Amino acid sequence: MKKLNCSMCILKSEATKSLNTGELKILSQNCVEVDFKKDEVLFKQNVLSSNVIYLQSGMVKLIIEGPQRKQILKLKKAPCYIGLPTTMGDKINHYSAVAIQATRACFIDITTFKKLLRLNPDFSYEIIVELCKSELEQFHRCINLLQKQVFGRLANNLIYFTEELYEMDEYDLPLNRNEFADLVCTSRESISRMLSELDEEKIIKIEGKRIKILNKEMLKKIRDNG
Amino acid sequence: MKKLNCSMCILKSEATKSLNTGELKILSQNCVEVDFKKDEVLFKQNVLSSNVIYLQSGMVKLIIEGPQRKQILKLKKAPCYIGLPTTMGDKINHYSAVAIQATRACFIDITTFKKLLRLNPDFSYEIIVELCKSELEQFHRCINLLQKQVFGRLANNLIYFTEELYEMDEYDLPLNRNEFADLVCTSRESISRMLSELDEEKIIKIEGKRIKILNKEMLKKIRDNG
């Protein structure tokens, strides 16, 4: 458990930037930095939640065990907070967080986090803005999943990977076909079939987990037309 | 436009209860009370957002015009805030709000609302908790829609109406079949057929918009088994 000095941290969140020296000291004293390897669990569904987590680097998936199947709620890429709603909204985690690559995270004790919210309204304000944005995104993600059919949803995720997550036209899928299906909300078989089809039509090139976008325009058309 | 005195208001939200006299005065001076009839629009998608709205009484639906179809995001019943994420999370409304019965609402100017957030961390704190709870609910609503088939989703909404919205076993649907389909995320025809079937099986009794729950246990089984 590394001793932290949040004042010197160059990876501060928008919210943390509004903390003063004293507040940063409180944060430092109640915050630990932890490293995670791929597939390690940051927190687990149905367990008492006791920390707000700030991702310094890396990427995680948020998974929820639904009534009928597992589902990946979203992927989160550093820098960002995770587990805010599940920590502040209830005593128990409503979902799990699992690293999908090497990830470094700050675990902030929930009472400390709440204390900072009470101490510094600018800090609170930034958190509010972040929560609001996240809720809007969530609405759109939900509608995307509900109103489009599998091809459109798949294309949507492939584009999200290229443009938001990796910012590259070629990347390794961070998920296997089963998990990818949990994200797109379909079956493993459908994912397989559709990836093959996109490959055949030379819209993407696929080799195991390696994906290369060949025709982004076409892919966007597929995303937009359902 | 009625002159308000928020200090005397007996319908204060959890958050507003934490405001002091001075802050309540600021609120009073920048807040108007408006009455809406059924089907009147409180705010509209794609329009600049300029108010946070607190529902004193009544009920509204939040509607989003998706890429392929209209969808009802959720129903909100007073007392509650609406439009918080769409006002704080972006400059433009991402969805519309429409009254589904006579509704009275306070329109709070967004700059005033932001000022109160900065002035009073207890106020902010309550808003944060509300946002977090709402995001968790949203996750569950989304998963419910994605993982269950239409019968389960329909049953889920019928139970939600009885237990949460009306707290009665008999009520008038606040939506016509088309809108109900937009809420359940299916087609009007499927809604018709399934309501008829539930009626035939004597699980509900249905006469136009009037619904009576006859066998709640059975309905819950349908909800839970997909």
Add this chain to the structure above:
DNA sequence: TTATTTTTGTGATAAACATCACGTTTTGTG
């Protein structure tokens, strides 16, 4: 009232996709 529009119910048809089944490939391990 009658006429007209909107809402609703219901059958027939078709499409999308899950599921099952099974073979192949890849990965991991002693």
Add this chain to the structure above:
DNA sequence: CACAAAACGTGATGTTTATCACAAAAATAA
């Protein structure tokens, strides 16, 4: 390396549900 286990690809089949079509009922207007 050899073997077992996990991940993956692909065909066949069946189910769910959207869509189309049209009639009946209800609401609204003239």
